[in-house]
Amino acid sequence: MAADLxxxxxxxxxxxxxxxxxxxxxxxxxxxxxxxxxLLGGIVSKGxxxxxxxGHPPPRIVETPAGMINAIGLQGIGVHRFVKEKLPxxxxxxxxxxxxxCGTTLDEYVEVCKVLSDAExxxxxxxxxxxxxxxxxxxxxxxxxxGTFDVVSAVRKATTLPVIxxxxxxxxxxxxxxxxxxxxxxxxxxxxxTFLAMAIDVETRRPKISNVLGGLSGPAIRPIAVRxxxxxxxxxxxxxxxxxxxxxxxxxLEFMLAGATxxxxxxxxxxxxFMWTKVLxxxxxxxxxxxxxxxxDLIGAFDPTPPKATHA
Amino acid sequence: MPPIDIDATVIANARLSSEYSVLSLAAPEVGARTLPxxxxxxxxAGVTDxxxxxxxxxxxxxxxxxxxxxxxxxxxxxxxxxxRRLYDLEVGDVVSCLGPLGQPFKPVSAPVKAWMVAGGxxxxxxxxxxxxxxxxxxxxxxxxxxxxxxxxxxxxxxxRLGVKLVLxxxxxxxxxxxxxxxxxxxxxxxxxxxxxxMVYACGPEPMLxxxxxxxxxxxxxSQVSVERVMGCGLGGxxxxxxxxxHGTEEANLVRSCxxxxxxxxxxxxxx
Numbered sequence: 001m002a003a004d005l006x007x008x009x010x011x012x013x014x015x016x017x018x019x020x021x022x023x024x025x026x027x028x029x030x031x032x033x034x035x036x037x038x039l040l041g042g043i044v045s046k047g048x049x050x051x052x053x054x055g056h057p058p059p060r061i062v063e064t065p066a067g068m069i070n071a072i073g074l075q076g077i078g079v080h081r082f083v084k085e086k087l088p089x090x091x092x093x094x095x096x097x098x099x100x101x102c103g104t105t106l107d108e109y110v111e112v113c114k115v116l117s118d119a120e121x122x123x124x125x126x127x128x129x130x131x132x133x134x135x136x137x138x139x140x141x142x143x144x145x146x147g148t149f150d151v152v153s154a155v156r157k158a159t160t161l162p163v164i165x166x167x168x169x170x171x172x173x174x175x176x177x178x179x180x181x182x183x184x185x186x187x188x189x190x191x192x193x194t195f196l197a198m199a200i201d202v203e204t205r206r207p208k209i210s211n212v213l214g215g216l217s218g219p220a221i222r223p224i225a226v227r228x229x230x231x232x233x234x235x236x237x238x239x240x241x242x243x244x245x246x247x248x249x250x251x252x253l254e255f256m257l258a259g260a261t262x263x264x265x266x267x268x269x270x271x272x273x274f275m276w277t278k279v280l281x282x283x284x285x286x287x288x289x290x291x292x293x294x295x296x297d298l299i300g301a302f303d304p305t306p307p308k309a310t311h312a
Numbered sequence: 313m314p315p316i317d318i319d320a321t322v323i324a325n326a327r328l329s330s331e332y333s334v335l336s337l338a339a340p341e342v343g344a345r346t347l348p349x350x351x352x353x354x355x356x357a358g359v360t361d362x363x364x365x366x367x368x369x370x371x372x373x374x375x376x377x378x379x380x381x382x383x384x385x386x387x388x389x390x391x392x393x394x395x396r397r398l399y400d401l402e403v404g405d406v407v408s409c410l411g412p413l414g415q416p417f418k419p420v421s422a423p424v425k426a427w428m429v430a431g432g433x434x435x436x437x438x439x440x441x442x443x444x445x446x447x448x449x450x451x452x453x454x455x456x457x458x459x460x461x462x463x464x465x466x467x468x469x470x471x472r473l474g475v476k477l478v479l480x481x482x483x484x485x486x487x488x489x490x491x492x493x494x495x496x497x498x499x500x501x502x503x504x505x506x507x508x509x510m511v512y513a514c515g516p517e518p519m520l521x522x523x524x525x526x527x528x529x530x531x532x533x534s535q536v537s538v539e540r541v542m543g544c545g546l547g548g549x550x551x552x553x554x555x556x557x558h559g560t561e562e563a564n565l566v567r568s569c570x571x572x573x574x575x576x577x578x579x580x581x582x583x
Contacts, residue, residue, distance in 0.1 A: 023549075023550075024548060024549065025548050026546075026547050026548045026549075026550075030546055030547035030548050030570070031546065031548060033313075033314035033315070034314060034315075034546065046550075054564075054565050055550065055553070055565065058540055058541065058551065058552070058553055058554075059540075059541045059551075060541070060550070060551045060553070061541055061543050061549065061551040062541070063362060063363055063364050063394075065361065066360045066361065066363060067363065068363065068364060068543070070543075070549070070551070072549070072550045072551065075550050075553070075565060218363055219360055219363070267363075269544065269548055270364055270543045270544040270548065270549055271363055271364060271365075272317070272408075273317065273410070273544065273546055273548075274317050
């Protein structure tokens with residue numbers, strides 16, 4: 001019997017839990033030659049505002065221990081060009097497309113979502129209320145419980161597409177934000193966005209990236225992200241989509257055991273763009289070894305019994 | 313054609329100096345597809361430090377005695393952690409290598425002359441370009457500037473291909489003393505009104521700017537290979553953008569990994 005890797009996020013069923021994370025996969029089509037987009041559970045577009053944006057001047061990234069700091073600044077083509085130029089091609093390729101929606105105001109979030117609601121071939125909206133790299137909008141909503149509730153409520157009324165707020169880890173208690181999103185009608189939450197970070201060139205005493213501050217991603221953040229997913233899983237009933245430093249099948253399983261229904265893979269696309277089929281094979285191998293018929297049975301199946309103090 | 317991602321064994325790591333080495337990789341599939349000016353993303357395999365690969369112009373497409381392509385080499389200069397690790401690699405070590413990537417140089421043919429302008433490690437893309445130009449029987453000159461005479465590498469290689477060498481060093485120990493743009497400007501000035509040259513450039517950013525502006529001032533086209541901090545090499549991360557201006561349009565930040573690294577020098581916007 002073929003392994004069942006499918007997972008459900010509200011009304012949405014994905015053939016497997018692997019989703020390409022926003023900002024790490026272009027508009028998907030950049031990776032067309034590298035991976036069959038229909039093999040992925042889904043892809044999340046780069047963050048889109050109503051209009052085009054140029055983003056920050058380079059240098060925009062710097063590598064750090066087992067990770068990287070980025071401040072791209074949400075360079076993007078705007079929602080209209082996305083719908084016209086990218087979406088038809090993504091549809092042709094059978095990609096399940098999540099669109100990452102940004103806004104500088106509550107109205108902009110609503111308007112962008114309305115444009116997307118009229119388009120064909122969108123699986124869900126991921127609300128970006130957590131980008132650490134732009135001054136206006138976004139994070140202002142994501143760092144306030146009221147702001148989170150208000151923007152999710154407004155978008156909820158504007159679209160019938162599944163709404164998935166992407167949460168920032170740069171708060172004291174991320175689970176309370178997941179709860180605010182749930183109360184406002186979110187279909188799921190995704191977390192974590194990047195950790196606010198900075199790096200200094202000690203020779204020049206200047207910042208290593210032009211924006212000074214940026215977001216830390218990569219394997220370095222994974223244990224913190226796993227902890228945050230577990231906290232959210234315990235507090236909310238809606239599905240949690242986990243991410244943060246996933247590199248292989250074991251990392252995916254770690255997030256799922258902590259309560260993630262699906263996962264997103266971001267930085268690893270830069271490290272190994274051909275990783276997707278390897279991760280899928282690794283999940284099937286685990287299911288065989290552990291006699292798991294349905295991968296979704298592992299969601300939250302974490303056993304908190306303390307480990308033995310010595311090697312077996 | 314999709315790029316190839318392989319774990320390539322180090323065939324040789326020839327230290328040219330205490331800073332420069334030529335790292336040769338067993339990557340025949342990558343070598344077979346590489347066009348002059350394209351690049352590979354490289355790091356030691358199986359490690360998280362460095363996590364990301366770094367972009368390098370393909371220096372040579374390697375061949376065995378029969379002429380069969382066996383791999384590629386890169387010209388590596390120790391500058392940071394990642395390049396230090398690459399400098400220290402030994403034969404038999406394994407490197408993860410993605411490529412070939414990016415837009416290549418466009419070779420020109422007679423009557424247009426080819427002028428390649430290299431600064432330091434910017435020599436890297438010109439070995440393969442010189443081979444392509446030799447096949448086109450194009451009259452080719454290499455303007456090559458380095459800090460010292462000891463850092464002028466592979467001169468025999470270019471001479472064997474019939475490339476005319478114009479050398480500069482900072483102290484004048486070999487070739488002219490000073491910047492490589494000085495003899496380039498003299499050559500541009502000496503061009504007859506019926507003559508045409510394509511100026512190719514790779515090197516430090518101030519040199520690229522000077523070369524592109526000189527070429528434009530003397531009404532000659534240029535192709536410039538830029539270097540930016542790069543995350544993925546595939547267009548996914550938007551780290552490596554450069555401002556580019558087509559005609560009268562406003563400048564746009566475009567990804568040097570997929571729209572470059574080679575750009576029309578007249579379209580690049582300098583800070």
